[in-house]
Amino acid sequence: MVIRRLCRRGTTLQIVGEELCEALDLRSGQTVLDVAGGNGNISLAAARRWCDVVCSDYVPALLERARERATAERLDIDFREADAEALPFRTAASTWWSRPSA
DSSP states (O other): OOHHHHTTHHHHHHHHHHHHHHHHHHHOTTTEEEEOOOTOOHHHHHHHHOOOOEEEEHHHHHHHHHHHHHHHTOEEEEEOOTTTTTTOOOOOOSSSOOOOOO
16 A cells, blocks of 8 residues: 555655665665566666666556666666566576576
8 A cells, every 4th residue: 555655656766766775785786676667766776876787567668768767867777578477587596587698
């Protein structure tokens, strides 16, 4: 319930994304997979901390908005259209996920 109410306010969500990354103590070089990333608030916050970020969502328009925001801030984020129930990522020995091979 609380999360749904916060989703209606982009500014509030942006702050929540920053606070979440702070609470997780994200550091430069860490790998972040943002599932159902929407307009990218959490992905952007993680990328600002120099993390290696992949943002996935099944709504192309939301990913495009997130991509525009990342470009405006010159942040390097890999955006992938994907359903949270069928993610196209495979597990790897060194990490709990890895980018799909090209």
